[in-house]
Amino acid sequence: xxxxxxxxxxxxxxxxxxxxxxxxxxxxxxxxxxxxxxxxxxxxxxxxxxxxxxxxxxxxxxxxxxxxxxxxxxxxxxxxxxxxxxxxxxxxxxxxxxxxxxxxxxxxxxxxxxxxxxxxxxxxxxxxxxxxxxxxxxxxxxxxxxxxxxxxxxxxxxxxxxxxx
Numbered sequence: 201x202x203x204x205x206x207x208x209x210x211x212x213x214x215x216x217x218x219x220x221x222x223x224x225x226x227x228x229x230x231x232x233x234x235x236x237x238x239x240x241x242x243x244x245x246x247x248x249x250x251x252x253x254x255x256x257x258x259x260x261x262x263x264x265x266x267x268x269x270x271x272x273x274x275x276x277x278x279x280x281x282x283x284x285x286x287x288x289x290x291x292x293x294x295x296x297x298x299x300x301x302x303x304x305x306x307x308x309x310x311x312x313x314x315x316x317x318x319x320x321x322x323x324x325x326x327x328x329x330x331x332x333x334x335x336x337x338x339x340x341x342x343x344x345x346x347x348x349x350x351x352x353x354x355x356x357x358x359x360x361x362x363x364x365x
Contacts, residue, residue: 209255210242216256217263224267234270238263301359308358309351316351323348 217238221231241262242249252258290298309317318337322328328336334344 206243206246206249209249210239210259213256213259217259220260221263221267224264225270230270231267234263234266237266241266304362305355305359308355311358312351312354316347316354319344319347320351320355324352 214235217235218231221234222228225231225234238259242259249255249258309320312320315337319333322333322336323330330341330344330348333339334341337344339347
């Protein structure tokens with residue numbers, strides 16, 4: 201089959217093939233890649249296409265097989281991110297230990313003076329900015345920073361004292 205005849209018989213099916221591949225793969229880039237691979241395979245067997253009774257059907261069948269191969273290939277791929285996440289997941293023991301530490305820290309925060317407790321909760325738990333905390337409490341930024349620093353220092357020291365025993 202000559203180039204001109206190949207263009208008229210096979211390349212003219214591009215939109216139909218693209219639509220079919222897109223419906224199977226649900227990804228335009230993968231579909232375009234599958235169509236290109238179909239054209240390549242058909243070009244490699246172009247001498248047999250001259251005698252084929254239904255070139256369009258043969259092209260669709262070839263495309264379907266390529267799409268199935270692509271779907272099979274993606275099913276078993278595991279990304280590096282997934283592997284890294286699985287390596288960093290805590291064991292049940294570590295999970296329990298972390299929950300115990302969180303409970304201890306919350307109890308220490310509950311023992312702080314009311315102003316320090318409110319400021320550390322707003323900043324470190326709820327994520328408020330210093331300006332927002334100052335506006336809510338009616339204090340200036342410097343007193344908020346001082347109280348936050350004292351609260352954090354108290355929590356750190358009490359937590360370290362409990363863990364050093």
